[in-house]
Amino acid sequence: MKRIGILTSGGDAPGMNAAIRAVTRTALANGIEVCGIRYGYAGLVAGDIFQMTSETVADKISRGGTFLYSARFPEFKEEEVQLKGIEQLKKHGIDALVVIGGDGSYHGALKLTRHGYNAIGLPGSIDNDIPYTDYTIGFDTACNTAMEAIDKIRDTATSHQRVFVVNVMGRDCGDIAMHVGVATGADAIVIPEEPFDIKEIAENLKQGFANGKKHGIVVLAEGVMDAEKFKDELLKYGDFDARANVLGHMQRGGSPTMRDRVVASEMGAYAVKLLLEGKGGLAVGMENNKLTHHDILDLFDAKHHGNYALYSLNKDLAK
Numbered sequence: 506m507k508r509i510g511i512l513t514s515g516g517d518a519p520g521m522n523a524a525i526r527a528v529t530r531t532a533l534a535n536g537i538e539v540c541g542i543r544y545g546y547a548g549l550v551a552g553d554i555f556q557m558t559s560e561t562v563a564d565k566i567s568r569g570g571t572f573l574y575s576a577r578f579p580e581f582k583e584e585e586v587q588l589k590g591i592e593q594l595k596k597h598g599i600d601a602l603v604v605i606g607g608d609g610s611y612h613g614a615l616k617l618t619r620h621g622y623n624a625i626g627l628p629g630s631i632d633n634d635i636p637y638t639d640y641t642i643g644f645d646t647a648c649n650t651a652m653e654a655i656d657k658i659r660d661t662a663t664s665h666q667r668v669f670v671v672n673v674m675g676r677d678c679g680d681i682a683m684h685v686g687v688a689t690g691a692d693a694i695v696i697p698e699e700p701f702d703i704k705e706i707a708e709n710l711k712q713g714f715a716n717g718k719k720h721g722i723v724v725l726a727e728g729v730m731d732a733e734k735f736k737d738e739l740l741k742y743g744d745f746d747a748r749a750n751v752l753g754h755m756q757r758g759g760s761p762t763m764r765d766r767v768v769a770s771e772m773g774a775y776a777v778k779l780l781l782e783g784k785g786g787l788a789v790g791m792e793n794n795k796l797t798h799h800d801i802l803d804l805f806d807a808k809h810h811g812n813y814a815l816y817s818l819n820k821d822l823a824k
């Protein structure tokens with residue numbers, strides 16, 4: 506193997522730059538050249554490919570976003586578009602590819618592998634929705650950002666004795682909501698994976714105020730319901746004042762936390778090690794604090810299991 510390529514795809518996540526740096530520096534240390542591919546699979550197909558050096562990744566570890574840029578490029582689902590991508594890889598003499606992205610990006614990596622091209626996936630998504638890894642790169646930073654935002658919301662909620670329904674990201678996954686809910690002492694966490702009863706939540710909030718609480722915080726995962734609608738539903742059963750708040754894309758930005766930088770660095774170096782062993786079609790993970798890998802194909806039959814004990818814990822602690 507002489508040269509590898511690297512791209513970031515799907516929703517950006519803090520720590521992607523740290524992963525790019527680790528892949529690049531590990532490869533260079535092992536005498537392998539590295540090509541950066543801009544704008545995910547879109548840039549691959551367009552041939553937006555450049556040679557990277559150790560300096561290219563200097564001063565990047567602390568930066569949020571991805572300096573290789575990202576894209577959602579649904580066209581890559583089509584075989585003829587994938588073949589165009591492979592043509593570009595061949596044209597640039599790239600022997601294997603590291604893809605940093607979420608579940609969607611893994612599908613793209615699998616397709617490349619099926620066309621006989623070694624690709625390895627690193628889990629880069631704030632959602633933490635990927636099977637066979639306890640953490641995805643970016644999850645920790647996003648949780649900390651959301652936590653800090655909700656702490657601020659709590660200040661104004663307390664001053665006005667209001668209920669706030671705060672929508673956090675996570676597409677169809679409740680991991681951000683569960684972690685942030687526990688970390689902010691939320692009165693209720695609502696996630697797509699668990700049934701909920703709005704009337705019961707409203708009753709609990711009312712009881713909270715009756716017990717002397719000065720605020721009510723509901724952390725709502727985006728995959729469940731629109732925050733305004735949820736707030737309106739709550740108000741059918743409660744006589745409190747309420748507001749809805751959508752944290753949105755601010756959760757995807759910012760300098761990565763120590764944990765995201767370290768995990769990204771470990772995973773990036775590990776991916777290159779696997780490629781050096783001639784392995785491909787794999788997804789890298791961190792399970793029980795150990796670096797692991799699985800066939801990408803196995804990931805699509807598996808389901809991500811969140812730490813649902815947090816959901817129950819929060820119910821006990823919110824009383």
Ligand SMILES: Nc1ncnc2c1ncn2[C@@H]1O[C@H](COP(=O)(O)OP(=O)(O)O)[C@@H](O)[C@H]1O
Binds near residue numbers: 578580607613
């Ligand atoms: N079934 C698929 N086959 C090939 N490529 C795919 C497939 N699904 C997604 N992709 C590629 O991966 C990109 C990122 O996927 P997306 O689901 O948007 O984000 P993420 O990877 O963060 O989950 C898509 O825009 C597309 O280029």
Ligand SMILES: O=P(O)(O)OC[C@H]1O[C@](O)(COP(=O)(O)O)[C@@H](O)[C@@H]1O
Binds near residue numbers: 515516517629676727
């Ligand atoms: O930025 P977009 O395209 O609006 O997408 C928003 C979605 O991307 C995410 O922020 C991250 O998801 P992915 O990592 O799978 O791309 C989700 O939490 C959210 O549902």
Ligand SMILES: [Mg+2]
Binds near residue numbers: 608632
């Ligand atoms: Mg995804």
